[in-house]
Amino acid sequence: MARIDFIQSLHNSTRRNYVQRVVEHDKAACAEVARRFGHDYWDGERQYGYGGYRYDGRWRPVAERMAAHYGLKPGDRILDIGCGKGYLLYEFTQVVPGVEVVGIDISEYGVENGKEEVKPFLRVGDCRQLPFADGSFDFVASLGTFHNLPIEGACRALGEMQRVGRGAAKYFMVESFRNEQEKANLLYWQLTCLSFHSPESWDWIARQAGYEGDHGFIFFE
Template identity: 60%
Template sequence: MAELDFISLVHKQTSRDYVARVTEYPKAKAAEKAKLWDYDYWDGNRLTGYGGMKYDGRWLKVARAMAAHYGLKAGDRILDVGCGKGYLLYDFTLAVPGVEVVGLDISSYAISDSKEEIRNAIVEGHARKLPFEDNSFDLVVSINTLHNLPCYDLDLALREIERVGKDKKFICVESYRNESEKANLLYWQLTCEAFNTPEEWDWWFKQTGYTGDHGYIYFE
């Protein structure tokens, strides 16, 4: 299990006003809207979510980096747990023509508004119970999803990812290394339930038997 950084290629492109996030709109109300995983979260105001998520190809460099690192090839099966609108899945098909992509997300809105080319490959469901057979994917990824789960679901989700994947897995979650990053995370997040340092995440991985790779997003 290794700590890898694929996501800063996208994460650090975004500027964030942490103070505005908690002063320009009631934070509790924003979180309530966000946790419905509906229009407000994906395509509404920036203060209640992404502020409009449209495909722009930014995940292609992430897909290419993962494909190179894991040696992906035509015929491999890739699962994205918490795939949202499926942009990374679509970019995997561009990075490695011939791969089979499958996505799972809790949001019916995100699925209905996903990339049309891969929409039929996305199923609605929860990470705590993946509707797939053991060892059925060559790569399983989960980007910015698992920190949204309470501990009892997080435990199950990590075990499920381990179950359905073969040897190649990558999880990216929000974390913090100091009080400044912790404050920024608290200001910025709308849906986070698992607030863990890297050391605490490492405990979760060992506790659940997760053997894949991982990465962290920090709000510096």
């Protein structure tokens, strides 16, 4: 189980005022709205989530790095757990023409407003009980999803991720912290997290789930 960073540079490209996030609006009320994962979370005001999540090509370098690292090729089946609007999956189809993509997300709004080119391959569902047979996919990814579950849910989701993937080509990323400053920043900024763990604790959770793929983190520096 290797720790690999595909995301931090993209994460760092967004500037954040952590303290303002807490004092400018009622953070608890905003979090309640965000956890519905509806319009307000994706395309509403910034205090509820993304503040407008639109395609801008930012996921292309991530797809390129993943495709190169895992040797993805035409004909491979790729699953994105927590796919949102399907932007990463779309990039995989551009980077590796001929791949078959599938996305699943808890958000009906996200799926209904998915990128048109991949929208037919997106579905609403729960990552703790994936509707796929064992070993259905050549590569399984999950970016920024499992920290939105309580620890027991994250463990089940990781077990499901292990079950539906073939071999070791699996990768999940979650929000985490390495020190007290990053922990405070994460607590200030997050809206949807239920699991707040250090990288070492996430490693332990993954092992308990029987997960054998790779993983990575983003940190709020």
